[in-house]
Amino acid sequence: MAGHHRWDALSAPELDALVDDRTVAVLPVAAVEQHGGHLPLATDVIIGEGLLAAALARSVGRAGTVLILPTLAIGSSLEHTAFSGTLSLAPETAIAVIESIGTSVARAGIRRLLIFNSHGGNKAVIDIAALKLRAAQRMLVVKANYFRFAPPADALPARELAHGLHGGALETSLMLHFAPDQVRVDRLEDAQSLGATRADVGATLGPEGDAGFAWMAQDLHASGVTGNARLASAEQGARLSAHFAARLATLIDEASTFELDALND
Structure with a gap:
């Protein structure tokens, strides 16, 4: 049966009745961590759940049933632990939690899992957990990080x-x-990253890129923020949301139609 449903709103027999070989489980993974003085600790949770809701509004599930797992709100945020309010799982714990959830999904007869991530620090642990699930459970595990989606043309300055x-x-x-x-619009700031200042003088080694160095948030800027929040607007947010949601909706539907026989055991 096509369509999307909240995993935790179903009874066990109802979930059993919905599962077939096209069913996709979606696991939103986020973080509760500092975002400077202008954004709440739940920023990554709000953005992740907002983008997922926008994607689901685009009739996701045309190909098969989509089951939305509860958001894993606390992720791996080691790089932000110098700041008040940050909640973080140890990387090893985060890997184990994601792997355990994926194993439970597989136990329900589902071999398609899409992990939708809204926090950069989770990427490494998701990569490892996804590979472990592929090896142990013979699952298709899609790793979707919205911040790696190509943004709309001219959405924001390249810098x-x-x-x-x-x-x-x-x-x-x-x-x-x-x-x-x-x-907190009265606290918006332009926090120039160490990466930006190094690029300005022609340095190629920075915190990101093809050869980045490990960093704590305070290494990039004392405030824990990097970027110019003063460039932000609600209009730009609506444009970004629509663009990212369309990409996510496509990925969910493609996960449902992906031929599992292409994965060789």
Whole structure:
């Protein structure tokens, strides 16, 4: 049966009746961590759930049933632990939690899992957990990080896209769209990242790129924010949301139609 359903709103027999060989489970993974003085600790949760809701509104599930798992709100946020309010699982714990959830999904007879991530620090642990699930459960595991989706053309200046990694114009715009009452607009700042200042003098080694160095948030800027939040707007947030949601909707539907026989055991 096509369509989408909340996993935790179903009874056990109802879930059993919905599962078939095209069913996709979607696991939203986020973080509760500092985002400077202008954004709440739940920023990544709000953005992730907002983008997923926007994707589901696009009739996701045409090919098969989509089951939305409860959001894993606390992720791996080691890089933000110097700041108050950050909640973080140890990387090893985060890997084990994601793997355990995926194993439970497989036990329900589902071999298609899409992990939708809204926090950069989760990417490495998701990569490892996904591979472990592929090896142990013979699952298709899709790793979808919205911040790695190509943005709309001319959405933001190239410099901001490259260096506004945390609490900058992109995240602030999305928050002005999804939860404007939670943005402290009187505290917006232009926090120039160490990566941006190094690029300005011609350095090629920075925190991101083809050969980045490990960093803590305070290494990039003392405030824990990187990017120019003053460039943000609700209008830009709506445009970014629509664009990212369309990409996510396509990925969910493609996960449902992916031929599992292409995965060789």
